[in-house]
Amino acid sequence: MDSPSPMQSFRVLDIASSGLAAERKRLEVVAANIANANTLRTPEGGPYRRREVLFEAYLDQAARHGDALPLVRVDGVQPDMSELRRVHMPGHPDADAEGYVAMPNVDLMFEMVDLMASMRSYEANLKSVRAFRSMVDAALQIGRAS
């Protein structure tokens, strides 16, 4: 996590920054899922299980008063423990005794939607930053004798 901004009035930047970092992590997880959509061998044994990223809201050390707004961070990356699809491929080297191969539970459509959602979230966070920047610019114009 990057250090909080020295000026409390710039908290918007901290919050948006945490959002950007979280969305970038989500994109990493989506990319891992897409890349391993057909992986049958993993270090922990068995086929690849789709990973899910978990976000949590938290208050950083700069949040001194009670009604401070939370930032977001990644609470962990958990495997999706739903049932794996079994395909009958008797000749496959990884087939079990009955000739079935368990395939990873990665649905490319789902991952693509997640990818687009992550991109839109990232852009929305950037928009927060841009809006805040405009506000500060406008405020600095107040009372300018030009």
Added chain:
Amino acid sequence: MTFDAIRGGALGRELAGGGGLDALSKDAFGDTARRAGGGAEAPTGVSFGDLLGRLVENADQAQRTSDDMVQALAKGEPADAHQVMMAMTEADLAFRTLLEVRNRIIDAYQEIQRMQV
């Protein structure tokens, strides 16, 4: 907006019927006059010099952080692109705030200098 329209409107009605400028100033500016007359309380103990010093420190700190992040990115250390840009934005905003405050102080000083004794 023509003068006729102004005269015909609320301002005109006030000036013509309601007792002239006194009535107008009492309604519209009475609050402000009261506040300005009675208002000047003692400050809460933070001097302007302190505020200015803090602004300078903040701008300096933001600038240093931004420089460190840019260096880290150039060296290839794991620094996110958006973190670097955020640090640069903060440094820029902090510095521009400081610059604007400095401009206002100088303007105010020059205004005072121009006063005839």
